[in-house]
Amino acid sequence: MPRTPDSSPQTLQVFAALLEEAAGWHYGYGLSKQTGLAAGSLYPILARLVERGLLETRWEPSDIAGRPPRHLYRLTADGAGLARSRLAEARARAVAQDVAAGRLRTHPRTAS
Amino acid sequence: MTADSRVRRLSRALLTRAAGAGSTWAAAATGELDAAPSDWAALRWTLSGLRVAFWERRRREAARAGVPRPGVQRARKVVLIGVTLIVALITVNWRVATVVDIPSTSMLPTLRVDDRVLVDKVGFHMTGLHRGDLVVVAMPVPQRYWIVKRVVGLPGDRMECRADAVYRNGAPIPGTGPGALGCDPVTVPAGSMYLLGDDATVSMDSRQFGPVAQSTVVGRLVGRVWPVTR
Numbered sequence: 001m002p003r004t005p006d007s008s009p010q011t012l013q014v015f016a017a018l019l020e021e022a023a024g025w026h027y028g029y030g031l032s033k034q035t036g037l038a039a040g041s042l043y044p045i046l047a048r049l050v051e052r053g054l055l056e057t058r059w060e061p062s063d064i065a066g067r068p069p070r071h072l073y074r075l076t077a078d079g080a081g082l083a084r085s086r087l088a089e090a091r092a093r094a095v096a097q098d099v100a101a102g103r104l105r106t107h108p109r110t111a112s
Numbered sequence: 113m114t115a116d117s118r119v120r121r122l123s124r125a126l127l128t129r130a131a132g133a134g135s136t137w138a139a140a141a142t143g144e145l146d147a148a149p150s151d152w153a154a155l156r157w158t159l160s161g162l163r164v165a166f167w168e169r170r171r172r173e174a175a176r177a178g179v180p181r182p183g184v185q186r187a188r189k190v191v192l193i194g195v196t197l198i199v200a201l202i203t204v205n206w207r208v209a210t211v212v213d214i215p216s217t218s219m220l221p222t223l224r225v226d227d228r229v230l231v232d233k234v235g236f237h238m239t240g241l242h243r244g245d246l247v248v249v250a251m252p253v254p255q256r257y258w259i260v261k262r263v264v265g266l267p268g269d270r271m272e273c274r275a276d277a278v279y280r281n282g283a284p285i286p287g288t289g290p291g292a293l294g295c296d297p298v299t300v301p302a303g304s305m306y307l308l309g310d311d312a313t314v315s316m317d318s319r320q321f322g323p324v325a326q327s328t329v330v331g332r333l334v335g336r337v338w339p340v341t342r
Contacts (some may be wrong), residue, residue: 029148030147038160039157067146068143068145
């Protein structure tokens with residue numbers, strides 16, 4: 001478990017997918033395709049986010065009779081805020097690692 | 113909406129069954145089956161959905177059984193392990209092994225005063241004592257106290273002190289070098305051993321009090337416990 005809650009790479013992927021349409025409702029299958037996570041990985045993450053009040057849910061009954069309803073998810077205001085800050089932190093960390101590893105220069109090379 | 117093939121029908125039934133009543137997340141996975149573009153994708157989704165079903169079941173059972181939060185469970189485990197270790201240490205210290213403080217300089221340079229050593233109280237009975245072993249011996253006179261010495265002679269060995277070293281069966285024992293030597297030559301009797309301190313100049317050992325019965329051995333040194341590095 002990462003030391004900061006809600007900061008595992010998979011959770012960050014879920015955040016990114018949800019933020020692509022921050023105010024909209026998302027389907028589970030769509031999130032799975034966007035994040036590349038299988039249902040077995042995705043739904044526990046969604047469950048945790050709901051429990052923390054970062055995600056709200058609703059059921060959409062199927063058009064066809066007898067079929068099960070679909071579950072939809074939307075970021076709450078808190079959820080959107082946390083998602084953005086976690087992603088920003090992760091980006092900053094990645095940049096710092098690249099600089100430390102010499103992959104990024106902080107100063108541009110002067111033209112020779 | 114995609115056509116309802118047999119594969120999808122079966123998968124839906126399987127997932128619904130696995131989810132059970134009152135499921136949220138497995139039911140959500142079931143509801144997404146129709147979104148799969150192909151039967152093969154539906155099958156893969158079902159397999160992963162089964163994992164969700166089992167995960168959810170475990171959660172529900174844990175909640176129902178009143179299992180406390182993971183933090184409390186971990187704390188309980190730590191306490192249990194700690195208590196077990198303490199009990200084991202006490203048991204071990206009594207019978208199997210113990211830690212002994214080195215009281216004197218007679219075992220320099222090998223052991224210093226206030227070093228702590230681990231003593232095996234049991235194993236040496238099975239392996240027997242060997243020349244070179246460091247042992248803890250209970251000396252009966254003048255009062256009962258423990259000393260730490262090295263076994264340099266076993267039954268049948270002829271021990272004598274010469275100018276340059278302590279000799280065993282006519283050969284010098286390396287490291288027993290010159291210095292306050294002087295002892296009566298003796299053959300180690302059966303069931304006894306000849307003890308020598310590593311610092312021969314200060315040590316009181318078999319040179320002074322003669323061979324000692326092996327039954328007085330409390331244990332054999334296994335290693336130094338403190339300090340850890342030297």
